[in-house]
Amino acid sequence: MERDEITMKKIISLGFDEARAEGEAQEKFATAKRMLALGKSLQDIMLITDLPMSKIQELQAEIKSA
Numbered sequence: 649m650e651r652d653e654i655t656m657k658k659i660i661s662l663g664f665d666e667a668r669a670e671g672e673a674q675e676k677f678a679t680a681k682r683m684l685a686l687g688k689s690l691q692d693i694m695l696i697t698d699l700p701m702s703k704i705q706e707l708q709a710e711i712k713s714a
Contacts, residue, residue, distance in 0.1 A: 684704075
């Protein structure tokens, strides 16, 4: 029974870690979008958010096409 409890705790922990990572990623994208709207440079956005340049350029293209 103890082994089952440990396994369940690991599963719950992994789910929490994944959810937290997803939330952090969403916040980075939201920050990048706000910075793009303010006219900040792509380089600055990359440095501040730690997002790859390709993702920032995708966000920029989304904003321009909206």
